[in-house]
Structure formats: structure tokens, C-alpha cells
Amino acid sequence: MPLSLPKDRTKRVAAVMEHASGDKRFKILETHMKRHQYKADALIEVLHKAQELFGFLDNDLLLFVAYRLKLPPSRVYGVATFYHFFTLKPHGKHTCVVCMGTACYVKGADRVLAAVQDKAKIRPGETTPDKSVSLLIARCIGACGLAPAAVYDGTINARQTPESALQQLKGWLTNGSE
Amino acid sequence: MCAKTLTIDGNEVSAADDATILDAATEAGIKIPTLCHLEGVYDIGACRLCLVEAVGIPKLLPACTTKVVEGMNVRTDTERIRKYRRINLELLFAERNHVCSVCVSNNHCELQTLAYNHGMDHVRYDYLFPKWAVDTTHPRYGMDHNRCILCTRCVRVCWHVEGAGTLNTAGRGARSQIIADLIQPWGEADSCTSCGKCVMACPTGALFQRGATVGEMEHDREKLEFIITAREKKQWIP
Amino acid sequence: MVLNDLIQIKERELASRKKYVLRCCMAAGCMSSNAQSLKDELEKAVAAAGLKDEVEVRGVGCLKLCCQGPLVQADPAEILYERVKPEDAAAIVAALKGGQAKVSQGDLNHPFFTRQMSIVLANSGIVDPERIDSYIAADGYLALRNALREMEPKEVTDTIVRSGLRGRGGAGFPTGLKWGTVAKSTGTKKYVICNADEGDPGAFMDRSVLESDPHAVLEGMALAAYAVGADQGYIYVRAEYPLAISRLQTAIKQAKQYGLLGSGVFESPFNLTIDLRLGAGAFVCGEETALMASVEGKRGTPRPRPPFPAEKGLWNCPTLINNVETFANVPAIVRNGAEWFAGIGTEKSKGTKVFALAGKIKNTGLIEVPMGTKLRDIVEDMGGGAPDGGTIKAVQTGGPSGGCIPAGSLDTPVDYESLSKLGSIMGSGGMIVMDQATDMVDVARFFMEFCMDESCGKCVPCRAGTAQMHHLLSKIVARKATAEDLAKLEELCDMVKHTSLCGLGQTAPNPVMSTLRFFRGEYTERLQPDTLGRPGTESAVPAGSRAT
Ligand SMILES: Cc1cc2nc3c(=O)[nH]c(=O)nc-3n(C[C@H](O)[C@H](O)[C@H](O)COP(=O)(O)O)c2cc1C
Ligand code: SF4
Ligand code: SF4
Numbered sequence: 001m002p003l004s005l006p007k008d009r010t011k012r013v014a015a016v017m018e019h020a021s022g023d024k025r026f027k028i029l030e031t032h033m034k035r036h037q038y039k040a041d042a043l044i045e046v047l048h049k050a051q052e053l054f055g056f057l058d059n060d061l062l063l064f065v066a067y068r069l070k071l072p073p074s075r076v077y078g079v080a081t082f083y084h085f086f087t088l089k090p091h092g093k094h095t096c097v098v099c100m101g102t103a104c105y106v107k108g109a110d111r112v113l114a115a116v117q118d119k120a121k122i123r124p125g126e127t128t129p130d131k132s133v134s135l136l137i138a139r140c141i142g143a144c145g146l147a148p149a150a151v152y153d154g155t156i157n158a159r160q161t162p163e164s165a166l167q168q169l170k171g172w173l174t175n176g177s178e
Numbered sequence: 179m180c181a182k183t184l185t186i187d188g189n190e191v192s193a194a195d196d197a198t199i200l201d202a203a204t205e206a207g208i209k210i211p212t213l214c215h216l217e218g219v220y221d222i223g224a225c226r227l228c229l230v231e232a233v234g235i236p237k238l239l240p241a242c243t244t245k246v247v248e249g250m251n252v253r254t255d256t257e258r259i260r261k262y263r264r265i266n267l268e269l270l271f272a273e274r275n276h277v278c279s280v281c282v283s284n285n286h287c288e289l290q291t292l293a294y295n296h297g298m299d300h301v302r303y304d305y306l307f308p309k310w311a312v313d314t315t316h317p318r319y320g321m322d323h324n325r326c327i328l329c330t331r332c333v334r335v336c337w338h339v340e341g342a343g344t345l346n347t348a349g350r351g352a353r354s355q356i357i358a359d360l361i362q363p364w365g366e367a368d369s370c371t372s373c374g375k376c377v378m379a380c381p382t383g384a385l386f387q388r389g390a391t392v393g394e395m396e397h398d399r400e401k402l403e404f405i406i407t408a409r410e411k412k413q414w415i416p
Numbered sequence: 417m418v419l420n421d422l423i424q425i426k427e428r429e430l431a432s433r434k435k436y437v438l439r440c441c442m443a444a445g446c447m448s449s450n451a452q453s454l455k456d457e458l459e460k461a462v463a464a465a466g467l468k469d470e471v472e473v474r475g476v477g478c479l480k481l482c483c484q485g486p487l488v489q490a491d492p493a494e495i496l497y498e499r500v501k502p503e504d505a506a507a508i509v510a511a512l513k514g515g516q517a518k519v520s521q522g523d524l525n526h527p528f529f530t531r532q533m534s535i536v537l538a539n540s541g542i543v544d545p546e547r548i549d550s551y552i553a554a555d556g557y558l559a560l561r562n563a564l565r566e567m568e569p570k571e572v573t574d575t576i577v578r579s580g581l582r583g584r585g586g587a588g589f590p591t592g593l594k595w596g597t598v599a600k601s602t603g604t605k606k607y608v609i610c611n612a613d614e615g616d617p618g619a620f621m622d623r624s625v626l627e628s629d630p631h632a633v634l635e636g637m638a639l640a641a642y643a644v645g646a647d648q649g650y651i652y653v654r655a656e657y658p659l660a661i662s663r664l665q666t667a668i669k670q671a672k673q674y675g676l677l678g679s680g681v682f683e684s685p686f687n688l689t690i691d692l693r694l695g696a697g698a699f700v701c702g703e704e705t706a707l708m709a710s711v712e713g714k715r716g717t718p719r720p721r722p723p724f725p726a727e728k729g730l731w732n733c734p735t736l737i738n739n740v741e742t743f744a745n746v747p748a749i750v751r752n753g754a755e756w757f758a759g760i761g762t763e764k765s766k767g768t769k770v771f772a773l774a775g776k777i778k779n780t781g782l783i784e785v786p787m788g789t790k791l792r793d794i795v796e797d798m799g800g801g802a803p804d805g806g807t808i809k810a811v812q813t814g815g816p817s818g819g820c821i822p823a824g825s826l827d828t829p830v831d832y833e834s835l836s837k838l839g840s841i842m843g844s845g846g847m848i849v850m851d852q853a854t855d856m857v858d859v860a861r862f863f864m865e866f867c868m869d870e871s872c873g874k875c876v877p878c879r880a881g882t883a884q885m886h887h888l889l890s891k892i893v894a895r896k897a898t899a900e901d902l903a904k905l906e907e908l909c910d911m912v913k914h915t916s917l918c919g920l921g922q923t924a925p926n927p928v929m930s931t932l933r934f935f936r937g938e939y940t941e942r943l944q945p946d947t948l949g950r951p952g953t954e955s956a957v958p959a960g961s962r963a964t
């Protein structure tokens with residue numbers, strides 16, 4: 001035992017480790033960290049892997065990563081929140097990503113986004129209260145030739161209009177609370 | 179160590195080989211305004227208040243991170259620089275909620291002093307009034323995000339002088355904020371050794387002392403052990 | 417691997433070529449309109465027609481006319497099929513031996529294709545990016561072999577210097593000069609980094625190069641590493657580009673298997689490892705010092721330069737950092753000689769430039785043209801002008817760091833100097849066309865919002881300045897601003913440009929300044945009288961004349 005931490009922290013770390021031991025995903029993450037020799041510079045790679053496995057990064061997961069890479073938790077949190085690709089909250093059942101890159105913007109992506117916002121009553125980065133739909137924006141998804149583009153549950157859709165977007169949302173939202 | 183000579187505001191000045199313009203000016207008694215610079219920790223060139231002109235160099239140079247060059251001719255107080263500094267200070271005031279009259283640091287705030295010195299008696303920009311909280315969970319210190327200018331002096335002393343790594347910047351852009359551990363309330367951030375260095379480092383009223391406290395005389399052996407391991411073994415969690 | 421092996425692979429590959437080839441675009445644009453199932457159907461159709469020995473269905477990189485995807489090109493007939501549906505597969509296969517398929521065909525004699533000049537994209541749409549043999553058949557890795565076995569590192573650098581190649585990542589810094597500096601820096605460990613962060617929203621050239629010809633980038637990096645004395649390389653690529661990432665992973669694996677990466681490449685003492693590092697959604701990480709912080713696993717905040725990466729880069733070691741397209745030019749230069757490259761383009765801007773043409777224009781897609789090509793030739797001849805009878809109002813280059821060039825200046829040649837004279841920049845190659853319906857103040861506000869969101873927050877002018885400028889622009893768009901607000905905006909542009917720490921802040925005012933320069937009327941017509949009742953047009957109200 002190298003040192004004793006204040007009781008709460010020790011307890012919390014212990015709880016996280018206990019929880020982790022029963023979850024296969026933590027094992028995969030652990031292998032990934034091992035491949036990077038638990039080096040601090042692998043932090044971003046490790047967070048990518050963690051998000052891929054868990055879908056989002058909650059505090060326990062971040063604490064686990066900090067513990068394993070021997071980093072202050074504040075460093076891990078600081079990095080995780082700097083990069084917009086990382087999400088600290090779970091997404092809804094469906095995701096709607098509206099491209100707001102320049103090409104899409106000049107072709108009316110703002111109207112598509114506004115229509116979705118109005119309909120789902122959420123802003124970009126938010127999830128509907130019933131957790132059915134998350135709305136996100138992207139800065140160019142490389143489909144500029146097909147602008148304006150949107151990604152519905154991982155599938156790129158070309159030449160969107162407010163109507164086509166609402167059509168897509170309809171099925172998702174009626175299954176929810178509306 | 180050989181020395182270099184240069185001119186600052188018309189004065190011949192000599193400086194150590196690896197000195198910065200700020201070092202050289204300070205030694206010669208010439209005051210260059212700074213905010214993110216803090217003696218004792220490394221410089222990051224972030225606040226941009228110390229920018230100076232050098233004859234023959236088109237770009238403005240941050241005095242705190244630019245090394246002196248033999249024969250360089252530096253101007254620290256031109257009209258252009260004064261104007262930029264003033265705008266910079268106004269931007270800082272308009273960015274968050276700085277209400278000096280009700281601030282704990284009123285009259286001993288570096289930001290306020292700089293504003294006075296630059297004749298900044300009002301802010302021409304619209305205040306953006308973002309919503310920020312005040313964290314008073316720590317028994318001895320408080321953190322008021324409304325008054326933070328994100329100079330990261332607290333973060334740097336926490337990491338590199340105290341070695342605790344409690345504080346850090348999280349988020350980015352205007353939504354950046356100083357956090358403790360995993361964005362815990364400061365009082366629950368158990369890596370904090372309550373050394374108070376961050377409070378001493380803070381140029382504004384963002385970090386403050388909460389009057390005399392009960393915990394003051396309580397010696398925390400565990401904390402001491404923790405900080406030794408953190409510093410020597412670079413290990414923050416057992 | 418020695419020269420003979422390369423030659424053998426090439427011969428084997430060429431000998432196995434079939435009479436007919438169906439080249440299916442498998443780059444991201446077409447992939448998003450179902451190119452994968454189209455390719456599967458074509459393969460099935462070939463098998464069904466019993467033509468497996470005669471027809472090759474080859475997945476290739478970008479065929480350039482992205483707006484008409486998915487695209488399939490039939491050889492040797494040279495027919496470009498557009499908007500192909502999986503159902504069309506049988507007809508296309510049937511038409512290989514004569515006859516017509518009832519599928520819309522593109523005009524390969526259109527200036528969009530004929531005015532292109534391919535160096536970087538030479539292999540795009542031709543080689544199979546997932547097979548190294550296909551690249552070797554196009555003389556891939558020959559330049560690396562010749563350099564390692566027949567040239568001194570300094571000769572490689574000199575070749576790049578003489579070619580006049582300049583960085584394609586935005587600033588146009590002379591590439592050879594940069595290599596020379598890193599080569600001269602002392603240090604036992606050196607790094608090369610390929611900047612594939614492509615942050616400009618509305619640009620997809622680098623992505624296309626990586627997806628279409630990943631080995632060219634690897635070979636360019638290897639040549640650079642040899643020239644500067646580095647043995648470790650990183651490619652920093654956006655996580656938003658999963659296809660580019662997987663193609664790079666495949667390419668690295670294949671190159672390692674062939675001994676083209678690793679130790680003792682081409683039986684020389686040269687060693688090189690290349691690893692991928694994924695970006696995570698931060699535009700500022702395209703800035704070189706921020707990128708290096710990110711590779712080190714930190715928050716991607718820039719730091720002041722000097723020291724430059726060439727002296728103190730990754731982990732304080734000398735580091736060479738170049739853009740994807742810059743590296744992709746290198747093998748061709750080493751193969752064909754500096755003089756060949758220097759003979760293309762203008763006096764100060766050599767070679768070609770790839771642009772991602774998009775926005776209010778008929779033909780959107782990827783184009784590569786010699787430096788010095790007039791903007792008008794690009795947007796009117798190649799791009800076909802504005803669609804639906806619209807008129808072109810401006811062309812935006814350089815993304816959030818660039819500017820809007822008005823239609824009146826379309827005769828400007830595309831080179832580094834001419835574009836910056838107009839207050840724009842070459843940038844990485846995004847080119848967005850705007851028509852009469854585009855509101856320029858709103859465009860300026862759009863870019864400012866982008867910069868505000870992407871500011872790392874480290875330095876005050878950029879963090880607080882972009883927020884304040886965005887606020888002022890929003891006020892103008894909403895017709896709530898006065899002439900005084902406009903004056904404040906201009907003053908802030910000047911201040912943020914000159915006092916920000918890194919390129920993001922220093923260039924953030926560009927879109928505002930360029931639209932103010934060419935479309936000032938759109939700003940002033942929305943101004944309101946101020947509280948003293950002075951008119952909303954621009955009178956001589958000095959900024960800050962009134963206490964708030
Ligand atoms: C805010 C910002 C974003 C940048 N983004 C990119 C980018 O996405 N890709 C790139 O190659 N260079 C980018 N750059 C330029 C790089 O800092 C660097 O100059 C470039 O990679 C050097 O390569 P080159 O000499 O081959 O152009 C960016 C610069 C700034 C200031
Ligand atoms: S809390 Fe104080 S020291 Fe820390 S960043 Fe904010 S203003 Fe600077
Ligand atoms: S200019 Fe902007 S992005 Fe660059 S260091 Fe300053 S705040 Fe960060």
C-alpha cells in the first residue's frame with residue numbers, strides 16, 4: 001500500500017474497480033491501455049476506446065481511466081471536455097446530426113436545423129426528455145457535394161429540406177412521449 | 179553566462195542570455211502590465227496584455243515568453259499597444275460578471291488596478307451576462323466563476339508548485355471553467371491539500387479566503403502522505 | 417524488398433489486368449449514397465453474365481464529380497455513369513461489350529474534367545486504395561526506393577527546395593525550407609507528423625486523398641522522414657473520418673508487411689514507424705502546436721512560437737509537420753524531378769492545388785488545377801456557374817480563416833499572393849460558391865460563430881473577442897445595431913487579429929473584414945439610429961464617444 005487516501009476517495013475508487021471487475025468492457029479497455037503501456041500520452045486514444053465501448057464517458061469511467069493511467073482526475077476531465085467528440089452524457093435512442101458546415105449552411109442547413117429544433121423542442125447537444133432523440137450538429141461530414149446533409153442514426157442523407165427532416169423525425173417522436 | 183544588450187523604451191538595458199523581455203524590463207524598472215504571468219511558474223503567453231512592439235518585427239511580441247535578442251529595440255507603451263490593452267481589459271470585464279463594488283477583492287484586484295491604470299472607466303461593449311455559479315463547499319476557500327479570467331495561475335501553482343493536480347481547466351472557449359478533480363464541488367475534491375496557493379495566485383476575486391475557519395489548525399497527515407507520493411512518484415491515486 | 421520486387425509486383429499486377437474495368441467510386445461522398453451495395457451488385461452481375469475473367473470490378477477513390485454520385489466509370493470505353501442505382505448493375509455490365517445502358521452518363525469532355533491537372537489526385541479513381549499492389553503498379557514506392565538507395569538525405573531536401581513546393585495546409589510556407597530546418601536541428605530523436613485534421617467546414621480534399629490514395633501520403637512521409645532524419649511518424653486524423661482511418665490502417669499494415677515501413681527499408685539503414693492519432697472534434701488542433709499537445713494526450717491548446725516545432729516539437733524534439741496534400745505531392749516530385757514540378761504553376765506558387773468545390777454551383781466535387789488558374793475558369797467553366805439560373809455573388813476560400821472574393825474579382829489567378837491581396841487566403845482548399853440570395857453579413861456571423869465555438873479559450877482576444885464580435889454581428893443581422901456598433905466591430909477585428917496567440921484568433925476576423933471590404937452596404941443598410949437619434953447610416957461617429 002503506497003499511501004492512504006482520504007477515506008471517501010479510496011472508497012470511491014474501490015467501488016469503481018469492484019464494478020469494473022464484473023464488466024467485460026472494462027477488460028477490453030484495460031487491454032487497450034496495456035497496448036499503450038499505460039502511458040499518459042495515450043489518454044485521448046483510451047478515451048476514444050472507452051466511448052466506443054460505453055457510448056459515453058461517465059465520471060466512474062473517467063475515474064477508472066485516471067486510476068489506470070496514473071493521472072490526476074482533473075487532467076482526465078479537462079481533456080474529455082476539451083474535445084467535442086467526447087460526450088459525457090448518454091445519447092437518446094435515435095440521433096439526428098445536422099451538418100452545419102459552410103457548404104450545407106449556404107444551402108439552407110440552418111432552416112433544416114430550425115425545423116428539427118422546433119419540432120423536437122431541443123437544442124443541439126440536447127436529448128428529448130423521453131430520451132428518444134438526440135440532436136447534434138456537425139461541422140462538415142465530407143458530403144458537401146450533397147448539401148445540405150444530415151445523418152440519421154448513422155446513415156448520411158443527402159439534400160435535406162425542413163420537410164424531409166421532419167418526416168424522418170415523425171416516426172421517432174411518435175414512438176416517444178408525444 | 180554572457181549578457182545581451184537591448185533598448186527598451188529608449189533605455190539601454192542589459193539582460194541575461196536567456197532572459198525574457200519581461201525579465202529585462204522588470205530589472206530595468208520598466209513596468210509591463212501582465213495578468214497570466216506569475217513569478218515562480220512557467221509562462222503561457224495567454225492574457226496578451228504584455229504584448230510589446232519591437233522595431234523591425236511586424237508582429238507584436240508577448241514580453242513574458244519572448245527571449246531577448248541582442249540589439250533589439252523594444253517599445254512597451256505606444257499608442258497602439260495602449261489601445262489594444264484597453265480593449266483587452268474591456269473584453270475581460272464584459273465577458274463575465276465583474277461587479278467590483280461587491281467583490282471580496284475590491285481594491286486589491288490586479289484586474290481592477292490594470293483597468294484604473296489604463297484609464298478604463300467604463301466598458302463600451304455589451305456585458306454578455308453568462309450564468310456562472312459560486313462554489314463555497316470548501317471549508318476555507320471559495321471559487322466564484324463569475325470573476326474568473328481563466329489566467330490559469332491557480333492551475334499552474336496547483337500542479338507545479340503544490341503538485342496536487344486538483345485544479346484544471348475544463349471545457350473550451352468562453353465556456354471554459356476551472357474545476358476541481360472530476361468537477362466535484364471543491365469541498366469534496368479530496369486531492370486538494372487546502373494549501374491555499376491557488377488563492378494566493380489568483381489575480382482577481384475568483385478564488386477567495388472564507389474568513390478564519392475551524393479546520394485551520396487541523397493537521398492532516400494523510401494529506402501530507404498523499405502529496406509526497408503525488409510529487410515524488412507522479413501518482414495521484416493509490 | 418528491393419527494386420526487383422517492386423518491378424515484379426508491378427508486372428504481375430499489370431499482367432493480371434482484365435479487358436474491362438468497372439471503377440466504382442468508394443470515397444465517402446459516393447459511399448453515403450449507397451456505393452457499397454452498388455459495387456456488390458456489379459460483382460454479382462459480372463458473375464451472372466459469366467464475365468469474371470474479362471471484367472474487373474475495382475473499388476477506387478474519388479472520381480471527383482461528387483454531386484452526381486454514386487459514380488462508376490467503365491473502361492476502356494471511358495463512360496462515366498452517374499447516380500447509379502444497384503438495379504442498374506446488369507445493364508452496365510451488358511453495355512460493356514457495346515450497346516447503351518439506360519443510365520445517366522457524365523460528360524468526360526466537360527471542362528470540369530478536361531481542365532484538371534492531376535498530381536495529387538493522379539491515382540484517385542484509378543488505383544484501389546485498399547491494395548498496395550495497385551499503388552505499386554502506378555510506380556508507387558519507386559521514389560522512396562530511389563531516394564533511400566541513390567540519394568543523400570540532403571539531396572532529397574534540395575529536390576523539394578528546388579521544386580518550389582509550398583505547404584498546402586494554409587499558410588503556404590516553403591516546404592523545402594522547413595525540411596532543411598528540421599534536418600539541421602540537433603537531436604537524436606525526431607518526428608514527422610502528417611496534419612490530417614482538415615478542420616475547415618466545407619472542405620474535403622485531404623479526406624479524399626486519404627481515402628483514394630493513402631500510400632502516396634505514407635510514401636511522402638517516408639521521404640520526409642529520410643530527409644530530416646526522423647524514425648517515428650504520426651498521422652493526426654479526424655475521428656469524424658472513419659473511412660479514411662480504416663484505409664490508412666490498411667495501408668500501414670500492408671506497407672509493414674512489404675517492409676516498406678519498419679526497419680531497414682529497401683535494405684538501407686532507414687527505419688520508420690508510422691502511427692495514427694485520432695483527433696476528437698477540435699478545429700484548433702489543426703494548428704501545429706495544438707496538434708502536438710493533442711498527440712501528447714493533452715488539451716489541444718496552442719502555445720506561443722518560437723520555439724517552432726522544427727526546433728522543439730513533440731516531446732520537445734525537432735518535429736516536421738506538413739499537411740496531407742503537401743506530403744502527397746512529394747513522391748511525384750522525387751520521381752519526376754524538381755524541374756518538372758517547378759515548371760507547373762506561377763512564379764511563386766508551384767504545382768497544382770486541389771479544391772473542394774461546393775455551395776451554390778452546378779458541379780460540386782473535387783478539382784485539381786495548376787496554380788494560377790483563374791477563379792472564373794474554376795467556377796464558371798469547370799463548376800458550370802450557379803444552378804437554377806442564379807448568379808454568382810462571391811467565392812469563399814480559406815474557410816473561417818479566409819474571405820469572400822466578390823464576383824467582380826473572379827479574374828484573379830489562384831495563387832497564394834493574389835488571394836491574400838484580396839483579403840482571403842488559399843487555405844487548405846475549401847471553395848464555397850455563394851449566389852445572389854446569400855446574405856454576406858449572415859455568412860460573416862456564421863464564420864464568427866464557428867471561431868467562437870472552436871476557440872480554445874486560452875488567450876483573451878480570441879476567447880472574449882470572438883464572443884463579443886459574434887454578439888455585434890448578431891445585432892447587425894437582427895437590425896438592432898448602430899453605426900457605433902459597427903465601429904466597435906471593426907476596432908475589435910483589428911485588435912483580435914493582431915493580439916491573438918495563434919492563427920485561429922489571428923485570422924478569425926478575416927471573413928468579417930473581407931465582407932466589410934466588398935459588401936459594406938449590406939452592413940450599413942441594417943444600421944439603426946442610435947439613442948441620440950443620429951442616423952443609422954455611417955456618419956462620422958467615432959467609436960467610444962459615448963459612455964454606456
Ligand atoms: C486554427 C488553425 C487550423 C489549422 N488547421 C489545419 C488543418 O486542418 N490542416 C492542415 O494541414 N493545416 C492546418 N493548419 C495549419 C497548420 O498549423 C500548419 O501550418 C500546417 O499543417 C503545416 O503544413 P504545411 O506546411 O504542409 O501546410 C491550421 C492552422 C490554424 C492556425
Ligand atoms: S480562478 Fe483566479 S487564478 Fe484561477 S484562472 Fe480564474 S482568475 Fe485565474
Ligand atoms: S487565438 Fe484562440 S484558439 Fe488560438 S490560443 Fe488564443 S484562444 Fe486559443
Ligand code: FES
Nearest residue numbers: 099101104141143
Ligand atoms: S459542409 Fe456539410 S458536408 Fe461539408
Ligand code: FES
Nearest residue numbers: 223224225226242
Ligand atoms: S503576461 Fe504575457 S501574455 Fe499574459
